[in-house]
Amino acid sequence: MSLSAIKPLLIRLHRWAALVLAPVFLLIILSGTVLAFRPIVSGLATASAAAGAVDATALQQLITRLDGGGGVTSISVANGGAAVDVASGSADVAGRWDVQAGTRAAAPTSSVDVFGIAEKLHKSLLLGLGFVVEAASFVMLAIMIIGPFLSLLRFRNSLIGWHRAVGWCLLPLSIIAPLTAVMIVLGIGEGARQPLPRASQPVSIAQALTVAGKDIDLAHLVSARTFRGGTVLLQTAEGNYAVTDAKAVPLTGGKGLVQQIHEGTWAGAWSGALNVVISLVLLALTVTGVLSWFRRFRRERRAAxxxxxxxxxxxxxxxxxxxxxxxxxxxxxxxxxxxxxxxxxxxxxxxxxxxxxxxxxxxxxxxxxxxxxxxxxxxxxxxxxxxxxxxxxxxxxxxxxxxxxxxxxxxxxxxxxxxxxxxxxxxxxxxxxxxxxxxxxxxxxxxxxLGLGAVRTEASVKDEGVRLRLAERRRLDDPEAGDTQETWAVTLESEAKLAFRPGDLLRLKPGAGERERSYSIGSSSRVDPRRIELTVRLHRWSDADGRSGFGRMSAALVRTLPLGGTIDGHIEAHPGFNPPGDPSWPILMIATGSGIAPFPGFLAERRASLRAGPAWLIFGNRLRGGDFLWKDRIEAALGNGSLTRLDTAFSRDAGGGRIPARLIAQAEPVRRWLLDDKAIVYICGRREMARDVMRALAAILAADGSHTEAAAEALTEEWLAEGRIRIDAFD
Ligand SMILES: Cc1cc2nc3c(=O)[nH]c(=O)nc-3n(C[C@H](O)[C@H](O)[C@H](O)COP(=O)(O)O)c2cc1C
Known part of the structure; x- marks a missing residue:
C-alpha cells in the first residue's frame, strides 16, 4: 500500500489523537517545562554553595544543638553559607538559622513546593492517573513520528505553516521528551542501580554531619536529608553521599542515561535549559496544531x-x-x-x-x-x-x-x-x-x-458606472512567429479611485442596444486604484455567406479607440474568481490563451503582500515564440517569488502538448497541492478546456488508488461547489 493511500488515515490519526489528548498534553508539557528548571535551579544552588563556603564546625554545632532527639528532617544551606534552613516537626527548630551566631535569622518567605507539585502533575496528573500519562506518551510519540509523513517541508507564513516548519525542523529535538518517556515506561536504558548502604541504626542529621565530616569537606554542603535504609543523603558541590552511622558512601550511577536525558540532569543546568527549549517546542506544536484546527473548523462551519x-x-x-x-x-x-x-x-x-x-x-x-x-x-x-x-x-x-x-x-x-x-x-x-x-x-x-406585510424595496441594486481613459496598449503576441491570435494588453485609467480586484469584470457596451461584453480585470486597486489592465483578444467573425469582420468592442479597444479616448462601463465584482482573502493560501492558476487575463493581477497582489503563499501557473497557448502572453510579467514574477512554479504547454511547438496532459505528467505535485496544501484552483479559458482540466484533476486523484474514479469525480465537483476549484470560462 502506498503512502498516499494511507495518508488520509494518518492525517485523521494525527489530528484527532492530538485534539482528544490536547488537554493532557498541555498539562504534561507545562509541568515538564516547570520541572526542566529544576536542574537549572539546583545547578545554581550547587554553584552558589561551591562559591560560598559554610563554616562546617559552626554548622555541626548548631545542628547538633537543634537536632536533639533527631527532630531535624532536612537542612539546606542558604545565603552563600551564612545561614541554614532547617525542616523539623518542631516549630522551635524549623526555620532559618544564622550558622555563625547560632541564632535565628530572618525567615525566608514561605515558598510552595513548586517542583513537587509539578512532578506529581507530570507523573500522574495529581490524580494518581499515571497510566493516562504513560499512554499519552506513546500517543505523543506516534503523533510526532507521523507528522513529517503528512507534508513535505515547505514554509508558509501561516499558523499551520509554522506548525509544519517547527514540527519538521525541530523534530530531532522535540522527539527527545516523548521518546525517553516511552523508553522509561518500557524499562529501556535503566541505569544499573547501585545497592544503597544501610545504617545499622537510623542516623540523625547531626550524627551524619559528624560522621561525614571525618571523610569529606563539608564546606560546600548544599543540603542533607533523611534517606532510605536509615541513612542521610548529603548533597555537596562535589557530589552526593549516603551517610551511615559508620561512613559516608559516595553515590554514583543511580538513574540511567535515558532518565537523565528525560529529566535534563545529564549535564546539569545546561541540560535543564535544553529541556526548557524542548518543552517550549512541544508547547508551540500543540498550541499551533489545535488553534489551526479550530480556525479551520470554524471556517468550514461558516462556509457550510x-x-x-x-x-x-x-x-x-x-x-x-x-x-x-x-x-x-x-x-x-x-x-x-x-x-x-x-x-x-x-x-x-x-x-x-x-x-x-x-x-x-x-x-x-x-x-x-x-x-x-x-x-x-x-x-x-x-x-x-x-x-x-x-x-x-x-x-x-x-x-x-x-x-x-x-x-x-x-x-x-x-x-x-x-x-x-x-x-x-x-x-x-x-x-x-x-x-x-x-x-x-x-x-x-x-x-x-407570503403575508410578510410591506417589504422595503428602495435599496439600490444598481452598479455604479465608471468612465475610463485608454492610457496604453501593447501587443502581447508576436505575429512574426506564425499563426498567433492577435491579443493586446490594454491599460485603462480612471480619474476617480476605484475598488476592484483581479478577476472582477469590466463590462463595456460597444454601442447603444448592443449586448455588453465582459472583460476580466488583470490588475488590483490594492496596487493602483486608478489603473485597470485587460487582456483583449481581437475577435474575428465570419458567416456562412463568406462575410467577416471584427468584434466591435475588441476592435475598439485594440484598434479604433485613440490613446486618451474615453469609454464608459461598469465594474462588476466577481468574488468567485478573486484571489483568496488570505494571500498565504496556495493557488494553482490554469489558463489558456486570453484566459491568462486575471492572473497578472493575481501576481501583482501577491507581490504587494508580505505573506504571499505558493503560486503555481500552468499556461497553455499555441507557440512559445509567438503567443506566450505576458511572458515578461510572468518571468519577473518567477524571479521575485510572487510566482513559485511555472509550467507551459504550447500545442503547436514540437513536444508541446496540452494542459490536461501537462497536469497528468505532474500528477504527484498536483495531488500534493490539492490534497495536502488545499490549494485553490483557478481555471480560466475556454469552457471545453475547463471541462478537460476537471477530468484531468479527477484522474490524478484516482491514479494512485487512493480514490475510486467515482469518488475522485465527486470530490472535484464538491470542490467546485465549495469554491476550492473556481472556473471562469467562455465559449
Ligand atoms: C458567458 C455568458 C453566457 C450567458 N448566457 C446567457 C443565456 O444563455 N441566457 C440568458 O438569459 N443570459 C445569459 N447570460 C447573461 C447572464 O445570465 C446575466 O448577465 C446575469 O445577470 C449574470 O448573473 P451572474 O453575474 O449572477 O452570473 C450569459 C452571460 C455570460 C457572461
Missing amino acids: LPAGGGDLLVAYASQTGTAARLAEATAASLRASGLRPDVASLARLTPEALKPYRAVLLLAASTGEGDVPDSALRFLRALKTASLAGVRFAMLGLGDRSYAHFCGGAETLRTALVGAGAAEIAPLVRVDGDPQADWSRWLAGAAAR
Missing part, C-alpha cells in the same frame, strides 16, 4: 451553513456575481423590514436544506447557452431524487434577451424544483439589464403572497 436561525431563505445561483449581490440586497431589504432571512449560494445547499424555511426566494442567473451556473449544478442534480413537498419558493431570473434561451438557467431550476414537489408561490420574473424595477416588483409580489 447559511447564517442560521432565519425563517426565510434567500438562495442564489450566480456565475459572475450579479445574482449573489442582488441576493444580499434582497436579504438587506427583508432585514430592514424586520424579518430574519438567511442567505446562501445553491453551491452550499442541499435540497433538504430548504425544508425548514417558511419560503425560499431564489435568484438565478444563466450562463453558456441557457445553462444553470456551474455553482448550482450539484444542487440541480440532487433535485432529481429529492422530495420537496411543503417547500414554497419564488424565483427571479437574471439573463440577457440577446441569448437564444433567455433566462434558460432559471427555467431549468424552476422546472426541477416543481418536479421535486416544491410549490411556486409567485410567477417567475425575468430580468434583462438594470434589475432595479423588476427586482422591486418581484420582491413586493412575493412578500404579499
Whole structure:
C-alpha cells in the first residue's frame, strides 16, 4: 500500500489523537517545562554553595544543638553559607538559622513546593492517573513520528505553516521528551542501580554531619536529608553521599542515561535549559496544531451553513456575481423590514436544506447557452431524487434577451424544483439589464403572497458606472512567429479611485442596444486604484455567406479607440474568481490563451503582500515564440517569488502538448497541492478546456488508488461547489 493511500488515515490519526489528548498534553508539557528548571535551579544552588563556603564546625554545632532527639528532617544551606534552613516537626527548630551566631535569622518567605507539585502533575496528573500519562506518551510519540509523513517541508507564513516548519525542523529535538518517556515506561536504558548502604541504626542529621565530616569537606554542603535504609543523603558541590552511622558512601550511577536525558540532569543546568527549549517546542506544536484546527473548523462551519436561525431563505445561483449581490440586497431589504432571512449560494445547499424555511426566494442567473451556473449544478442534480413537498419558493431570473434561451438557467431550476414537489408561490420574473424595477416588483409580489406585510424595496441594486481613459496598449503576441491570435494588453485609467480586484469584470457596451461584453480585470486597486489592465483578444467573425469582420468592442479597444479616448462601463465584482482573502493560501492558476487575463493581477497582489503563499501557473497557448502572453510579467514574477512554479504547454511547438496532459505528467505535485496544501484552483479559458482540466484533476486523484474514479469525480465537483476549484470560462 502506498503512502498516499494511507495518508488520509494518518492525517485523521494525527489530528484527532492530538485534539482528544490536547488537554493532557498541555498539562504534561507545562509541568515538564516547570520541572526542566529544576536542574537549572539546583545547578545554581550547587554553584552558589561551591562559591560560598559554610563554616562546617559552626554548622555541626548548631545542628547538633537543634537536632536533639533527631527532630531535624532536612537542612539546606542558604545565603552563600551564612545561614541554614532547617525542616523539623518542631516549630522551635524549623526555620532559618544564622550558622555563625547560632541564632535565628530572618525567615525566608514561605515558598510552595513548586517542583513537587509539578512532578506529581507530570507523573500522574495529581490524580494518581499515571497510566493516562504513560499512554499519552506513546500517543505523543506516534503523533510526532507521523507528522513529517503528512507534508513535505515547505514554509508558509501561516499558523499551520509554522506548525509544519517547527514540527519538521525541530523534530530531532522535540522527539527527545516523548521518546525517553516511552523508553522509561518500557524499562529501556535503566541505569544499573547501585545497592544503597544501610545504617545499622537510623542516623540523625547531626550524627551524619559528624560522621561525614571525618571523610569529606563539608564546606560546600548544599543540603542533607533523611534517606532510605536509615541513612542521610548529603548533597555537596562535589557530589552526593549516603551517610551511615559508620561512613559516608559516595553515590554514583543511580538513574540511567535515558532518565537523565528525560529529566535534563545529564549535564546539569545546561541540560535543564535544553529541556526548557524542548518543552517550549512541544508547547508551540500543540498550541499551533489545535488553534489551526479550530480556525479551520470554524471556517468550514461558516462556509457550510447559511447564517442560521432565519425563517426565510434567500438562495442564489450566480456565475459572475450579479445574482449573489442582488441576493444580499434582497436579504438587506427583508432585514430592514424586520424579518430574519438567511442567505446562501445553491453551491452550499442541499435540497433538504430548504425544508425548514417558511419560503425560499431564489435568484438565478444563466450562463453558456441557457445553462444553470456551474455553482448550482450539484444542487440541480440532487433535485432529481429529492422530495420537496411543503417547500414554497419564488424565483427571479437574471439573463440577457440577446441569448437564444433567455433566462434558460432559471427555467431549468424552476422546472426541477416543481418536479421535486416544491410549490411556486409567485410567477417567475425575468430580468434583462438594470434589475432595479423588476427586482422591486418581484420582491413586493412575493412578500404579499407570503403575508410578510410591506417589504422595503428602495435599496439600490444598481452598479455604479465608471468612465475610463485608454492610457496604453501593447501587443502581447508576436505575429512574426506564425499563426498567433492577435491579443493586446490594454491599460485603462480612471480619474476617480476605484475598488476592484483581479478577476472582477469590466463590462463595456460597444454601442447603444448592443449586448455588453465582459472583460476580466488583470490588475488590483490594492496596487493602483486608478489603473485597470485587460487582456483583449481581437475577435474575428465570419458567416456562412463568406462575410467577416471584427468584434466591435475588441476592435475598439485594440484598434479604433485613440490613446486618451474615453469609454464608459461598469465594474462588476466577481468574488468567485478573486484571489483568496488570505494571500498565504496556495493557488494553482490554469489558463489558456486570453484566459491568462486575471492572473497578472493575481501576481501583482501577491507581490504587494508580505505573506504571499505558493503560486503555481500552468499556461497553455499555441507557440512559445509567438503567443506566450505576458511572458515578461510572468518571468519577473518567477524571479521575485510572487510566482513559485511555472509550467507551459504550447500545442503547436514540437513536444508541446496540452494542459490536461501537462497536469497528468505532474500528477504527484498536483495531488500534493490539492490534497495536502488545499490549494485553490483557478481555471480560466475556454469552457471545453475547463471541462478537460476537471477530468484531468479527477484522474490524478484516482491514479494512485487512493480514490475510486467515482469518488475522485465527486470530490472535484464538491470542490467546485465549495469554491476550492473556481472556473471562469467562455465559449
Ligand atoms: C458567458 C455568458 C453566457 C450567458 N448566457 C446567457 C443565456 O444563455 N441566457 C440568458 O438569459 N443570459 C445569459 N447570460 C447573461 C447572464 O445570465 C446575466 O448577465 C446575469 O445577470 C449574470 O448573473 P451572474 O453575474 O449572477 O452570473 C450569459 C452571460 C455570460 C457572461
